[in-house]
Amino acid sequence: MTDTAPRSSKAEQTRQSIIDAAMGLFRSGGYDQATMRAIADEAGVSVGNAYYYFSSKEHLIQAYYDQIQAAHAEAAEAPLSSEGDFTGRLRGVLLAWVDVAEPYHEFAGKFFKNAAEPSSPLSPFSEDSTAAREAAIELHGRVLDGSDLKLNKALREELPELLWLLQMGIVLFWVHDTSDGQQRTRDLVDQAVPIIDRMLRLTRLPGVRGVVDDIVGLIHLIRP
Amino acid sequence: MTDTAPRSSKAEQTRQSIIDAAMGLFRSGGYDQATMRAIADEAGVSVGNAYYYFSSKEHLIQAYYDQIQAAHAEAAEAPLSSEGDFTGRLRGVLLAWVDVAEPYHEFAGKFFKNAAEPSSPLSPFSEDSTAAREAAIELHGRVLDGSDLKLNKALREELPELLWLLQMGIVLFWVHDTSDGQQRTRDLVDQAVPIIDRMLRLTRLPGVRGVVDDIVGLIHLIRP
């Protein structure tokens, strides 16, 4: 059985209990304490059974990660419905991620390992992650949709993906951020968002427009 | 003994033989074959002895990584001495890296997977990587030093580090690049470098200057 196949209720229940056990152990004891044996014990199943549902510990962590993503989509609804200008919407969505992800910061590095392993199906750039990635990109599409930003059409089309890349960069910073409550990441978002807003408005300047067109062309060239 | 303490000739010899064994196994069998036991065997020492010289497998891999960095610094000399304008110098240095790293592309994914974790000594942002990182940043300082680029002083001071960050982005792209000889990465460099050149020249435009100042301010804010 793959990790995404349809499942019976009983199997789904066992599967969820393993995720719950992992979540509990992650929160209480950190990543190192959450061994597969401990997780299986806590879930009341055997080690082999845990591997029946999750083909590796990373896949199990990924299921955990998926819940963070879903929580982010939900938390992003507030700013997306209340904020009208681009900076407010973008800041709201980015800070919502920092809020949602905060409890998991301690072992977030383990998540991030997936980003750099190209052969892993868990990589955010991989074929297997297409759905999750496009959902995240779509979220940034909604940041733009409701905003007051006026942009060149070609740039406008690329921007959701570029904003998603920005978010990946912020996640990279966040992973390395050891400040209390990841305050430095919040500061980064607060300061970077208005700058991005100003940069985007500059793209309509005569001298800048040509460069923007080249950048869009470059994106088209390197996209798989 | 730490990994950087002064060493006797005999100890240095043993140390180097372990690195050589690791290099050989990496080249012939890939990352997975190069177990600590196999490396120690190949080097003619015990496993425990290998750990006497390298406090972890990642530290051993880092010694390997350092040699790539050194090879890049050497390969970068050619464009740095022959090219006079910024685009030529930057392109030369970036493509030199792609050339030097090409033989290691196959297992670079495994390598960078470990490097992506913040707690890993292999992380380019880590304490252990300070020397290699600063050398790489210095290399980009030399890209600028010999070039014709006229820039705002504050931006000029940050630019080597920013160019190094650009290189990290290119490395990330390269890791995921499965094209023949990593041709797509070379295309990316060829196309991106003139764009960066034009963007940097735009920073002197009246409307742009203010944003650049803000960006420099942001960098100062978030730098550790």
Added chain:
DNA sequence: TGTCATAGTTGAACACGTTCAAAAGATGGA
């Protein structure tokens, strides 16, 4: 009911990175 294929479950076993107490070797002063 009985049969049988499929789904689910088990825990011992494997190879790995890593540790550590102990042994062996090197060094230098008395």
Added chain:
DNA sequence: TCCATCTTTTGAACGTGTTCAACTATGACA
């Protein structure tokens, strides 16, 4: 030379993620 101290070397042992052959439970069909 002998002893003391420090450096280097050893390999068995530990805990980890992971695998797998064997087992049990489920349910569809006769």
